[in-house]
Amino acid sequence: MDTVSDFILKRLSEWGIKRIFAYPGDGINGLIGAFGRSKEPLEFVQVRHEEMAAFMACAHAKFTGQVGVCMATSGPGAIHLLNGLYDAKMDHQPVVAIVGQQARAAIGGDYQQEVDLASLFKDVAADFVHVASSPVQVRHLIDRAMRIAMERRTVTCVILPNDVQDLPAVEAPPHEHGTVHSGIGYTAHSHVPAEHGLRNAAEILNSGERVALLVGAGALGAEEEIQQAAELLGAGVAKALLGKAAIADALPYVTGSIGLLGTQPSWELMSGCDRLLMVGTSFPYAEFLPVEGQARAVQIDRDGRMLSLRYPIEVGLVGDSKATLKALLPLLTRKSDRAWQEKIAKSVARWWDTLEARAMVQGEPINPQRVFWELSQRLPDRSIIACDSGSSANWYARDLKMREGMLASVSGGLASMGCAVPYALAGKLAFPDRPVFALVGDGAMQMNGINELITIASRWKDWPSPTLVIMVLNNGDLNEVTWEQRVLGGDPRFDASQLLPAFPYAEYAKLLGLDGIKITDPDHVGPAWDAAINADRPTLLEMVTDKDVPPLPPHIALKQAKAYFQAISKEKASGGAVLRATIKQWWAS
Template identity: 35%
Template sequence: MAQRTGEIMTEQLRQWGVNHIYGLPGDSINEFIDDIRNKDDLDFIQVRHEETGALAASSEAKLTGNLGVCLSIAGPGGIHLLNGLYDAKGDHAPVLAIVGQVASTSLGTDAFQEINLERMFDDVAVFNKRAESHEQLPDMLNQAIRTAYAEKGVSVLIVPDDLFAEKQKEGETLTTPGYFRPNIFPAQEDMNKARDLIEQAEKPLILAGKGASGAQEELISFAEKAGAPIIVSLLAKGLIPDNHPYCLGHHGQIGTKPSYYAMKETDLLILIGTQFPYAEFFPKDVPGFQIDNKPENIGKYYPVTAGLAGDAKATLASLISTMNKTEDYSYLEKQQERMNNWRVALQKEKREEKTPIQGPQVMYQIEQLMEPGAVVSTDVGNVTVWAARFLSFLDQKFLISGQLATMGIGLPGAIASQIVYPDKQVIAICGDGGFSMSMHDFVTAVKYQLPIKVIILNNEKIGMIKYEQQQMGHISSETDLGPVNFAGFAENCGGDGYRIESFDEMETKMKQAFMSDKPTIIDVCIEDMAPLPGHIDYTAATNYSQYIIKNFFETGTMDLPDMKKAARRMF
């Protein structure tokens, strides 16, 4: 029986486990939209901007490990996808973008909205091909999805819209759906070398990333046997509870003081499932070994002594079974004492009762209302620091744009999270700058009745960029955004909105907002306050001093940081 090619492709997508596609209809995908319309178990999630669709697909893939799918027209629609697709590339998320193209009979004629899509997607995609005939499409779709899973990246399938309407016989494809994951295990000599390094070390330290997901039990058992504290990458927040006695929080610019000193003092760095890219925060001339299921990642950012190419869970389990338990926990205990002092300092900071409201105070209120198993989608900016450092996770899921660090991810991530997990609490934490980049799609949450809670830390500035300029010794420039009442915007979209302007009203209004069964925005007016790094080095302090002097001569005022809080981070 002959079927439309688009109809065959919708069935293939279902066989791959896809049950929804993010996108916006248009003239070069209208044939495929009609096939999706007639497929009862394949939903089309209509967004207001293709960038939101790609960011949502990327977010879904990062959350679940399953394929995220987005759809766009040729020309402007395909261009809009790029930011979300680069986010997926940077964080190694399997995503499929089906991109329409002008009719096959018009290709190469500079037709309306025709651009060179293959060239445009070349850098972002691990699979990037245009179908020349309808007979190719089913096999190309299977290959595109299989490659996205195998390479943990973006596949782009470009299709002239007329090919979707062409009919062909069902079952004449050359390939079948399905991806079979390889079972990778390190060579024994590399395992022996790693075990020797552990047993020789007196101050072992673990830096664990998202690649250790699914191996939490083995990770903790390994850390206990080695006497090694654990630093988690930003993407891996929630990998182990933030209050776990072995957890030292994050590292780098957003990191904790204990993680900085632990990294400075270690004599063995153990990298597990991470590609932490900031070389300046690594120790110097310290041996290390790395566990990663992609051999090409080993030694990519740190010169390791041994490389274990294998799955984190199986590799750690094997190491645990053969290594001797350490008898010296002095290094661990020293870091634990530091971390306990750090936690006490953070608790004092986030429990302060004062107006204007500060970011840490908002995190404390969210913490009181955050449910077990909740998903927290965090935008990029100062809010990243507040959420990473002050919002304590036990078993919640954390979602962010890591490698690309694109502003505007908070809302699309929350939309995807609520679609994937309809029964879980979903919270987006955004700055006013990040939210305004994707706020148009709050109406998407309203349309699909997604009861997400969007907390906006509104300081009327691009706060992190202002602080970065000051840290470089410059006068802040073009970082003021101006006032927006986001609570009013939420109500105009058909959702609920709450505006919080003083500390005294925060607890009550937060509770009211979290009781709503509608998409809700909580617009919190906060102080323009820089999130100081866990450790302030000499260069940063010197540059900031230059900024203070320049600012004084230009404005006649002294813009000084909270020195008590700065001191707590420095010493």
């Protein structure tokens, strides 16, 4: 006789789920047992820590567009999921968490590992979190968790007491009062706003002389429509960090990333535009958008709650980005005056020259920008790129040129450290034939990336392509926070909090049976990338980089400049090196 656990795995498989990211524990023993006897094409992906399971579920959703599913035991296992689940929630990714709980008879008895999970998950899974108290409930709990995660693009959670997991399954609830009869059926959506809204939006955009587009993760998959809109309107296109793969950087009017990690052309685009079209983005930093009242604005988003949140808009269009843009395009008038777009293109061309010049400045021993610049020229077609939070995100945002067909992501809204290696592994499991890259700082690598190398080492021989490259920026410093201490607080680096213990990253990778290459010479950076991309196994590149190279923002406020110089003047041991590195970068610019 099938148990509730058997039914759950079968139901998830019927929903199209192919793998579940998890770590075992006695709170989910019923589910683990069901995996052992299941005939469903459902893979159990054992991670090293439950947080990694949630990160991988989030990345699976980001890279595939499908629901990601993670699983954890009761108590500490469930608690560990939270950080990765918040990553999914804040980046609007559909993830279902299935967590164990103590037996129903023990709940309320101060039992070992008893945690009020419904309350614990009520924020991260605000749209749906419920406890299964009867086998009759289970079908609709799984169905609603899946459907709500998809429809609201959010996190949902089903809590399973361990005794319920082993009860006899109920395939269909009885046909009587007080029961719920859910299903899996296909859902057809209306993706396009009403015509009058489209016409109002077109009127605003057509009347402008200097149009800017800002695209985010919600614009992924709409590259052709974004390109057509930009060319009709004579516009420039800036990208929020999560939208880095939304449009190729080879197009002359694509200004690249926006914000503190952004580019000078994006700053100029926003500073000079008189019309703004925002597509699928909730980019949060108002100081990098036009001054309020400067530009008339239109916004496209599938979630009406996100409209007119970051900048006051005149017309909000609730709908799928691709379908809405496709309906809007015939209403746009091609601008005959191309002066604005030509100005943007000249700024973009100068910027790429500037980035190359900055990257080639000598570092001690390696300029981190050169690491990313050399990779950019070598990225294979259809690459999947995962970047961690920290200073690595600066160079990822600016120096990597995305091409059509690539996928890329970061922890956006949460900006959590430790995401890149689990993201990359999830990408490789979903697309084992594609080249995958994890770009990681040494702080994030020490936080949890080192452990997940064990998972990679245990799985890579099953992949049709072994190309998975983990690049670690080894500068011995929690660099992003160090710069924030200087620029935002006016404080010198606090060595006790910022300096990291040494670790032999490349040698550790070799110990696991992976390849490991340590680079200390800038002339060896490019050949090292070549070797890693063409290696017969996953490879860790340990790039020993200069912690003093500043991530110069596109615009520096006087207050920030004053704080920065105040901070480094107090750094007796390192202030001089930091100042020299800053002058070199400024001169190269």
